[in-house]
Each structure stands twice: as C-alpha cells, then as structure tokens.
Amino acid sequence: MTSIDIKIVNKLIGNTIELPQYATTGSAGLDLRACLEHAIELNPGQTVLVPTGIAIYIGDPSLAAMILPRSGLGHKHGIVLGNLVGLIDSDYQGELMVSAWNRGQTAFVIEPGERIAQLIFVPVVQANFNVVEEFNVTQRGEGGFGHTGRK
Numbered sequence: 352m353t354s355i356d357i358k359i360v361n362k363l364i365g366n367t368i369e370l371p372q373y374a375t376t377g378s379a380g381l382d383l384r385a386c387l388e389h390a391i392e393l394n395p396g397q398t399v400l401v402p403t404g405i406a407i408y409i410g411d412p413s414l415a416a417m418i419l420p421r422s423g424l425g426h427k428h429g430i431v432l433g434n435l436v437g438l439i440d441s442d443y444q445g446e447l448m449v450s451a452w453n454r455g456q457t458a459f460v461i462e463p464g465e466r467i468a469q470l471i472f473v474p475v476v477q478a479n480f481n482v483v484e485e486f487n488v489t490q491r492g493e494g495g496f497g498h499t500g501r502k
C-alpha cells in the first residue's frame with residue numbers, strides 16, 4: 352500500500368473533526384470533512400472554498416490525488432464542486448481545499464465536520480513530447496465527436 356504524508360494544519364482536526372479514513376476495505380475514496388468552527392449556509396448558485404484542516408504531501412510524481420463530489424450530496428442536495436474535479440499535485444503541500452458549489456434550488460448548510468467531498472489517489476504518467484511532421488496512420492485519424500456514427 353502506498354504511503355502518503357499527512358499533516359494537520361488546523362487545530363480543529365484531532366479535536367472535533369476526524370482525520371480521513373477509508374470507510375470499508377474496498378473504498379477507493381476518503382471522505383474529506385469541512386474543517387469549520389461554525390456552520391455555513393450555501394445559497395443556490397453559490398460557491399465557497401471549504402478548508403479541510405489537512406495537508407498531504409504525495410511526493411511521488413507518478414501519483415496525484417483528485418477531489419471528487421460525494422454522490423449522496425450531489426444527488427440529494429445539489430452540492431458538487433465549483434471546479435468539477437480538484438487535482439492535487441504530488442508537490443502540493445498546502446491545505447486541501449474543497450470548492451463547494453450549490454447547483455441545487457435550495458440553500459444547504461455545511462456543518463462543521465460534515466463530509467463534503469472525497470479524495471482518491473491516482474497514477475500519473477508524465478509525458479515527453481517529440482515534435483514530428485506526421486503521425487503514424489490510425490483507423491480513426493482525426494475523426495472524433497461522433498465520427499464513428501454510434502448514438
């Protein structure tokens with residue numbers, strides 16, 4: 352199992368707010384909690400940057416992390432992410448921040464400690480680019496956006 356360093360950057364963590372943990376042995380994502388002293392109300396259409404109280408240092412450039420919405424919050428309450436997906440670079444050492452966006456029709460209250468999003472770790476390939484005159488021929492070529500005719 353990959354080891355990632357985690358640092359508590361807000362004193363609320365460890366007192367009133369739990370550290371992230373995998374809910375089941377098969378969980379891909381770790382829930383991130385809102386590290387807040389007071390509840391905040393998120394009106395329809397509003398976006399707010401929610402601190403999580405923790406920083407991670409992945410270190411290995413062949414890994415990254417992604418912040419994703421929680422399906423329950425998104426489906427039932429319209430709370431997703433203002434940036435749709437948050438990408439955490441392997442050299443980022445700042446606090447993990449969740450851009451919470453209320454795309455629903457009603458206000459939503461984010462309580463301190465609420466599980467607001469989830470974090471997954473993903474493999475990354477860093478590419479080297481070689482400038483060429485032509486690509487090798489492929490069956491698809493430049494066709495895209497419905498080119499194969501499938502509906």
Ligand SMILES: O=c1ccn([C@H]2C[C@H](O)[C@@H](COP(=O)(O)OP(=O)(O)OP(=O)(O)O)O2)c(=O)[nH]1
Nearest residue numbers: 418434436437438439440443446447448449450
């Ligand atoms: O939802 C997010 C997205 C990003 N980050 C942090 C980790 C990431 O490594 C860093 C930079 O993110 P990104 O590269 O997406 O930001 P940018 O807008 O391109 O700015 P920068 O110039 O800082 O790269 O911000 C978060 O905490 N939460």
